[in-house]
Amino acid sequence: MKNWPIKKIFKVALIIKVLGFIMVATGVAFFDANFVLFVVLASIGGVVMLGGCLVDIIYYRCPHCGFYLGKGRLPYGYCKFCGGPIDNDETQE
Numbered sequence: 688m689k690n691w692p693i694k695k696i697f698k699v700a701l702i703i704k705v706l707g708f709i710m711v712a713t714g715v716a717f718f719d720a721n722f723v724l725f726v727v728l729a730s731i732g733g734v735v736m737l738g739g740c741l742v743d744i745i746y747y748r749c750p751h752c753g754f755y756l757g758k759g760r761l762p763y764g765y766c767k768f769c770g771g772p773i774d775n776d777e778t779q780e
């Protein structure tokens with residue numbers, strides 16, 4: 688996973704967080720009808736969202752110096768910290 692282009696990691700982390708959010712939202716929709724289902728979906732969705740944030744924090748880093756590239760923002764192409772190119776292998780997609 689560390690060899691993935693940084694934009695792919697960003698997308699994967701975002702997809703995981705959105706999936707978790709959808710699960711929480713579905714759980715909330717069942718709040719009145721089925722409280723147990725709400726608790727189950729909200730718990731799993733919460734963990735999934737947390738997992739997405741962890742992927743973000745662990746892998747959304749400069750491949751050269753490991754500097755965290757910021758939350759919810761695509762890099763500008765160069766690391767803010769060491770100036771190294773970040774999405775140079777983007778063409779692999």
Ligand SMILES: [Zn+2]
Nearest residue numbers: 749752766769
């Ligand atoms: Zn760097």
